[in-house]
Amino acid sequence: MTGSRRILALGLAALLSITACGGTSPPSASGPTVPSSAAPGTQSPSGPSEATLPPISPDPSLTGTLTVWGWEAAINTLKEVDADFAAAYPNITLEYVVAPPADTYRNLQLAVSAGSGAPDVSVIEDSHLAQFVELEALADITDQVSPYVPLMNDYKWEQAQLDGRYYAMPWDSGPVAVYYRRDVFETAGVDPATIETWEDYYEAAKTIKAEAGVPMWQHSKARNFARLFEKMIWQRGLGYVDDQGAVILDKDPKILEVLEYMGRMWEEDLALDNEEWTDPWYAAFADGTVATQVEAVWMGTFFKSFIAPEAAGKWGVFKLPVWQAGDVQASNDGGSQLAIFEQSEQKEAAWAYVQFYLGRSESQLLMYEKQDIFPSLEPTYEDPFFSEADPYFGGDKARELFAETVAEIPNANIYTADYQEMNALLQAEIQKFALGEQTAQQALAAAAQLIRDQTQRP
Numbered sequence: 001m002t003g004s005r006r007i008l009a010l011g012l013a014a015l016l017s018i019t020a021c022g023g024t025s026p027p028s029a030s031g032p033t034v035p036s037s038a039a040p041g042t043q044s045p046s047g048p049s050e051a052t053l054p055p056i057s058p059d060p061s062l063t064g065t066l067t068v069w070g071w072e073a074a075i076n077t078l079k080e081v082d083a084d085f086a087a088a089y090p091n092i093t094l095e096y097v098v099a100p101p102a103d104t105y106r107n108l109q110l111a112v113s114a115g116s117g118a119p120d121v122s123v124i125e126d127s128h129l130a131q132f133v134e135l136e137a138l139a140d141i142t143d144q145v146s147p148y149v150p151l152m153n154d155y156k157w158e159q160a161q162l163d164g165r166y167y168a169m170p171w172d173s174g175p176v177a178v179y180y181r182r183d184v185f186e187t188a189g190v191d192p193a194t195i196e197t198w199e200d201y202y203e204a205a206k207t208i209k210a211e212a213g214v215p216m217w218q219h220s221k222a223r224n225f226a227r228l229f230e231k232m233i234w235q236r237g238l239g240y241v242d243d244q245g246a247v248i249l250d251k252d253p254k255i256l257e258v259l260e261y262m263g264r265m266w267e268e269d270l271a272l273d274n275e276e277w278t279d280p281w282y283a284a285f286a287d288g289t290v291a292t293q294v295e296a297v298w299m300g301t302f303f304k305s306f307i308a309p310e311a312a313g314k315w316g317v318f319k320l321p322v323w324q325a326g327d328v329q330a331s332n333d334g335g336s337q338l339a340i341f342e343q344s345e346q347k348e349a350a351w352a353y354v355q356f357y358l359g360r361s362e363s364q365l366l367m368y369e370k371q372d373i374f375p376s377l378e379p380t381y382e383d384p385f386f387s388e389a390d391p392y393f394g395g396d397k398a399r400e401l402f403a404e405t406v407a408e409i410p411n412a413n414i415y416t417a418d419y420q421e422m423n424a425l426l427q428a429e430i431q432k433f434a435l436g437e438q439t440a441q442q443a444l445a446a447a448a449q450l451i452r453d454q455t456q457r458p
Contacts, residue, residue: 058088064349070123077371138167170376174296174334175406221434235331239413250448330408
């Protein structure tokens, strides 16, 4: 089986597996999908103040009927810019095809396999992007996006490129922080400013449980999706594999330290055992029976829109604790990009669409202000909107905090072409660990060996 065909088969199998087990994303109708969002090291030396956006000179004579695929929240957000795009390109017609994420990916895979039927443009989550890049399903847009490379979050380009060529353009990023219930912390007498390390977080969890009777976070045992684990190792610049593609889950002691840390929270009853994206999980956030949530910027969208809209002012946000002094206070979860498919016969019009929606500060800011999808385009962070206090978060400047955080996100080899399969294999072993059926070390060793066996990685 060739590499491309193997990746395609793995992708289809993984999608079926994820769908069967309930998925790892929230309902797409309720907000951006859990992005399943990328990786960096140091941010590109050209910051927003040192580089300017390429000018866009719309060609009103450009014609075409573009088909754009995505899920409901993403498409609704893109539509915020449609009126401006129509004014700039009056002879380009847009046809959106809306489907849940799993269906979108399944249909994309089938179209790629068949050699026809793909859209001109599609939203693709960072966690799925590398797979389509390696399948050679996406158009090479290196020349078009090159001026934007220093203007967007550095880590976002990792999944969009292969062998120095670029095949997608970043849209939303998933910088992670700690959301916390102000009322619970106050009842327990815990000042969030004192939580500088993960050990501080653990000590605060014990105090909050003792004084307020509230668990620190929600973390399912039997239905664990390994997303929290990924966020915590991503903060350390670690993933499933190293830069050479070799599996490291059972090799790096820092990875073991993370899983053992999570185990302490379970063992000491500091975690609420609710499955993600279920009614009990939502209810705990709404009624204050959980103290924190370690999650990406898009979680705030869900709090405000459908999980806990009546809890405005009761939530706050602070940066991630560190494992040791000097560590970054940043990680990622989710995120997505726009890609043009190689099958498209309207690549010029498709690029006009991608550039207009993602290459203009006005477009990205409009989508962020209207739909709360955090932009990857760094010049947008200079807008006063980012420095405004957010009433929902008790006056915290949450947007400013996330803009600072995204610049520190380290590169980590998590969203690889076979990410879906590796994540599914790891989930099962973490679940066994959480249920007391094996140690953390045994869980990582078992997951690592299964990944090696099924992906032919060293």
